[in-house]
């Protein structure tokens with residue numbers, strides 16, 4: 178049974194078909210990258226997969242549990258990091274984790290130990306000591322505290338939307354190390370990103386999405402085939418405008 | 431540069447919903463017509479001058495309060511321009527100039543033209559003074575309007591500023607309601623005004639207002655005192671210039687939209703422990719703790735809470751000044767009522783942070799979210815309203831009224847509390863996302879919630895009202911207790927059931943806006959809550975810029 182299964186998810190906004198029968202199967206213990214340009218439908222698909230956006234048709238299953246039929250059961254197994262959403266802005270990072278632990282029904286001491294450790298590893302502990310509110314966090318810090326909330330209840334499947342966006346290189350390494358540890362322990366990760374070079378470097382499976390449709394999906398090597406880089410695969414699948422010899426001739430000195 | 435901004439402003443304006451625009455337009459046309467009518471029927475030049483002064487003050491007042499009340503004005507935000515390679519002051523000047531685009535300033539000019547007419551009728555030689563006064567008045571009012579609006583926004587970044595904004599809001603709200611109580615006597619007096627003018631003390635006060643100076647200048651010139659005339663008009667010119675300069679400065683974008691560094695620790699944050707003592711473990715305790723902290727620390731929430739308290743306080747004071755004990759006695763109930771409206775868009779207020787409730791949905795978490803919010807509001811508002819009620823009984827010297835005050839408080843606190851969460855769920859309307867907020871009214875539009883509260887609270891309190899009228903105050907107290915508790919419990923239950931059933935839909939309302947949310951509702955029919963939600967969708971405006 179796959180850890181996460183997107184089954185023909187479809188969503189239309191006004192005229193735009195943001196997701197068009199998106200199907201994807203993420204095996205247990207794998208780390209999958211969902212790549213595609215801005216507006217490809219990554220956020221829309223992942224939102225439908227985790228119960229944030231009701232699909233027009235299709236459904237998603239977490240370890241066999243239907244997200245839209247048994248939301249409570251499915252959400253217990255899921256850890257989610259959405260992209261660019263608000264948080265309870267007037268809490269500190271530590272207070273947010275405390276709130277989240279209680280809401281998830283975790284034991285008080287367990288929550289405290291885990292959140293302290295996570296704040297330390299994600300280098301948010303100094304902000305915490307200063308009483309910095311989330312409203313005052315930078316974009317990268319918001320990603321990090323979001324990741325901490327996603328991990329706090331040790332979910333079996335992690336769904337992260339653009340987790341590396343605006344995160345500095347040092348923190349990005351920490352983030353990768355955390356996720357590697359998590360998959361080594363049997364956890365399953367799916368991340369979205371529009372940076373193909375990054376996904377190629379860290380994940381072991383990829384799915385390419387453009388215009389709301391999944392164009393390719395599978396182990397990295399198989400999807401890439403003979404192409405030197407994932408980017409080339411993408412261009413081969415989608416087609417891209419090249420800058421020709423005569424174009425932009427005025428761009429010279 | 432200015433031209434570009436003006437075009438942008440009218441482009442953005444065109445995308446706004448036209449409901450309020452219609453209402454505002456009607457008010458403006460009516461106001462201009464009334465101004466002309468009143469000054470035409472005035473019996474003498476002296477009475478006309480007095481009426482013009484009064485109307486000038488009313489126009490200025492409308493310009494000061496209008497944008498804050500109607501939510502809609504000032505679509506262009508200074509922060510849109512932070513990244514452009516323009517001098518900050520250039521942007522400020524440009525934004526100031528855009529304030530003069532539209533029917534508002536145009537109709538104000540029409541109304542103020544009655545000053546020029548007054549000059550012509552009094553003494554043709556003063557016409558130029560009258561024309562200058564007319565133009566200056568429009569510049570002054572429109573600039574002052576933007577100045578106050580921005581000052582309220584800038585205020586949201588400091589605690590003292592928030593406090594001042596709360597006092598202003600409290601005054602506005604109390605004034606609006608006290609206005610209704612005062613409207614009867616005012617109307618009966620109005621007939622005499624055009625005939626005989628105002629009593630002397632009123633004239634003295636009126637003449638001292640800056641908006642009256644151009645008219646006073648015309649009057650002085652008409653009676654031959656040209657020196658005084660130039661002095662008055664010169665002073666008004668200086669004042670207008672100062673207002674314009676201050677406005678241009680305040681309209682220049684600030685470097686950091688997210689708020690200044692904070693030196694003190696946030697309220698409710700203890701060094702040793704991260705937990706609020708006494709809160710139970712589990713989802714309910716989690717929500718109560720988060721909510722209490724948000725009410726303490728978020729300036730926008732604190733504004734709702736504190737302006738409700740100030741509104742009650744001012745109602746009490748107005749009642750005392752006007753010697754109307756029943757108005758004074760309603761201070762506490764009034765605060766509870768205003769707070770019921772202030773808490774009626776909590777999910778819109780929290781913006782897309784609702785994703786935590788969606789993703790963290792457990793067996794009991796949605797109920798805990800609604801009940802926790804109710805408990806937090808009750809903890810915050812009950813002590814203040816009880817104190818206001820007690821003090822109002824003491825100072826009004828009506829001890830016999832105390833059971834009525836107590837019954838009123840119990841029932842409105844309970845019913846209002848339940849109605850707040852229910853409307854928060856059903857009529858959730860997004861504002862600017864919390865971490866991007868700047869202005870005092872950047873939280874969502876609550877028009878539907880306010881009207882629904884005003885209409886629904888009396889019938890929901892009817893058991894208490896009936897018993898109080900038929901059997902007297904002391905009988906009403908226990909009834910009010912049951913009435914209030916039942917209201918809070920039942921309405922809260924409706925709220926959490928609705929939220930649980932429509933959790934992703936409520937999130938979609940906030941995250942994706944009205945157009946996407948609309949599709950999840952039946953087009954017609956459905957239960958009363960569906961109807962209410964449709965009404966909120968079509969009436970409340972999304973302040974939030976949409977897009978992914």
Ligand SMILES: Nc1ncnc2c1ncn2[C@@H]1O[C@H](COP(=O)(O)OP(=O)(O)O)[C@@H](O)[C@H]1O
Nearest residue numbers: 190193195214215216217218219220221942978
């Ligand atoms: N609220 C909305 N209204 C209309 N169209 C939307 C909305 N949100 C997203 N879209 C459209 O859906 C498509 C997919 O968007 P999204 O899932 O956010 O892409 P990605 O995350 O891959 O950048 C885009 O074409 C976008 O314009």
Ligand SMILES: [Mg+2]
Nearest residue numbers: 219220260339
């Ligand atoms: Mg996205």
